[in-house]
Structure formats: structure tokens, C-alpha cells
Amino acid sequence: xxxxxxxxxxxxxxxxxxxxxxxxxxxxxxxxxxxxxxxxxxxxxxxxxxxxxxxxxxxxxxxxxxxxxxxxxxxxxxxxxxxxxxxxxxxxxxxxxxxxxxxxxxxxxxxxxxxxxxxxxxxxxxxxxxxxxxxxxxxxxxxxxxxxxxxxxxxxxxxxxxxxxxxxxxxxxxxxxxxxxxxxx
Numbered sequence: 001x002x003x004x005x006x007x008x009x010x011x012x013x014x015x016x017x018x019x020x021x022x023x024x025x026x027x028x029x030x031x032x033x034x035x036x037x038x039x040x041x042x043x044x045x046x047x048x049x050x051x052x053x054x055x056x057x058x059x060x061x062x063x064x065x066x067x068x069x070x071x072x073x074x075x076x077x078x079x080x081x082x083x084x085x086x087x088x089x090x091x092x093x094x095x096x097x098x099x100x101x102x103x104x105x106x107x108x109x110x111x112x113x114x115x116x117x118x119x120x121x122x123x124x125x126x127x128x129x130x131x132x133x134x135x136x137x138x139x140x141x142x143x144x145x146x147x148x149x150x151x152x153x154x155x156x157x158x159x160x161x162x163x164x165x166x167x168x169x170x171x172x173x174x175x176x177x178x179x180x181x182x183x184x185x
Contacts, residue, residue, distance in 0.1 A: 044088050044123070044151050045151050045159045045161065047084070047085045047086070047087070047088070047098075048098065048121060048123075048151055048152070048153040048159045049153065049157070049158075049159045050080075050081055050085045051076065051081065051085060051086070051098065051121055051153060052120060052121060052153035052154065052155075052157045052158075052159060053079075053157050054076035054077075054079035054080065054081050055067065055072070055076055055120060055121070055153075056109075056155075056156075056157050057076075057079045058075060058076050058079060059109045063108075064108045064109045064110040064111075065106055065107070065108055065109075066104050066105065066106060066107045066108075066109060066120070067100075067105075067106070068105050068106050069100045069101070069102050069104065069105035069106075069130070069132035070105070070130060070132065071130050072100040072105075072130050072132070073086050073096075073129055073130045074130065086098065086129070088123055096129055096131060097123060097124065098121055098122070098123060098124060098131070099121065099122060099123075099124030099131040099132055099133040100120065100121050100130070100131070100132045101119055101120055101121065101122070101132070101133070101134070101135065102132045102133060102134050103134065104118075104120050104155075105132065109155060112155055115154065115155035115156040116154055116155075116156045116158065117154065118154060118155040118156075119135060119152050119153070119154060119155075120153050120154060120155050121152070121153040122135075122150060122151065122152040122153070123150050123151050123152070150162050
């Protein structure tokens with residue numbers, strides 16, 4: 001019996017090495033891609049829901065009047081919110097990422113035609129505390145990946161992710177519904 005000594009790796013060795021490297025890569029992936037935001041969208045919706053409920057509570061205490069857009073975060077803070085509720089997890093640390101609708105500033109919610117269609121707060125590219133913006137800013141935000149949408153909070157307290165054109169609930173459809181939901185004349 002003549003055996004030849006082969007210097008090299010067998011198929012079993014290569015398979016084990018590939019499996020170990022694959023496991024290592026899967027373990028280290030989050031360290032190299034910390035800005036992956038698709039998994040953060042549910043937490044962002046939850047944060048916006050907390051803010052929307054706090055705004056409703058605020059308006060209940062102030063005869064239906066919403067907070068002023070220039071200091072809305074400070075005005076609703078005493079309604080059980082923590083500082084992290086004001087931060088969109090998809091933006092860099094230290095930035096906020098939510099904006100209160102400018103035209104809703106000090107608005108009387110009793111005059112809304114349809115609170116379920118009236119947008120109060122939304123994800124925004126505004127970075128400062130108590131940011132406010134008009135609804136045209138909705139069309140410029142895409143934070144949670146190409147197939148997700150823009151998270152918005154409505155005057156009745158529900159939140160929803162609006163998608164880009166062609167989605168289940170498009171931003172344009174929401175804006176049309178929002179226009180008819182505004183204050184009664």
C-alpha cells in the first residue's frame with residue numbers, strides 16, 4: 001500500500017473554515033452597519049404615538065388647544081414622556097428627527113373636521129428640539145429604507161407609515177385627506 005501525502009486542505013477543512021468565517025461575519029455585521037434603520041421603524045412609530053397621545057392630553061387640559069409649534073416638546077413633556085420619546089432612532093445621536101406641523105400650532109382641535117386624517121407630527125429632516133415644518137417636508141423624508149415610508153401621527157392619536165406613490169397609503173392621498181380634515185371655517 002502506497003500512500004501519498006497531500007499537502008493541502010480537504011473538502012471538510014474548507015467547509016469548516018467557510019462556516020466559521022460566515023458565523024464571524026454575521027456576528028460582526030451590526031458593528032460595521034450601525035445605521036441600519038429598517039428595524040427601528042416600530043420604535044419610531046411608538047415614540048410618535050406617545051407624543052400624539054401627550055398632545056391630545058395637553059389639548060384636553062387647555063380647552064382643545066394644541067401646543068405652540070415653537071415649544072411643543074417642552075409643553076407636552078409633563079404628560080409622561082421621556083427624553084428618548086422625542087428622538088427618531090434613525091437619525092444620528094443628539095438629533096431629534098420629528099417635526100410638529102406649523103399650521104397646527106395653537107389650533108383648536110374641536111374645530112377639526114376629521115381628526116383621524118389631520119396630521120400633527122411627522123418625521124422630518126429638521127434636527128432641533130421642538131422643530132416645526134409644513135407638510136411639504138413629508139415628501140423629502142425617507143429614513144427607514146426604500147420600501148418603508150414616512151411615519152406620521154394624526155390628531156386622533158393614531159400613527160401610520162405613509163409610503164411613496166403606489167404604496168398602500170400614499171403620501172399624496174394622505175395630504176388630500178388632510179386638506180379636507182382641517183379646521184372648519
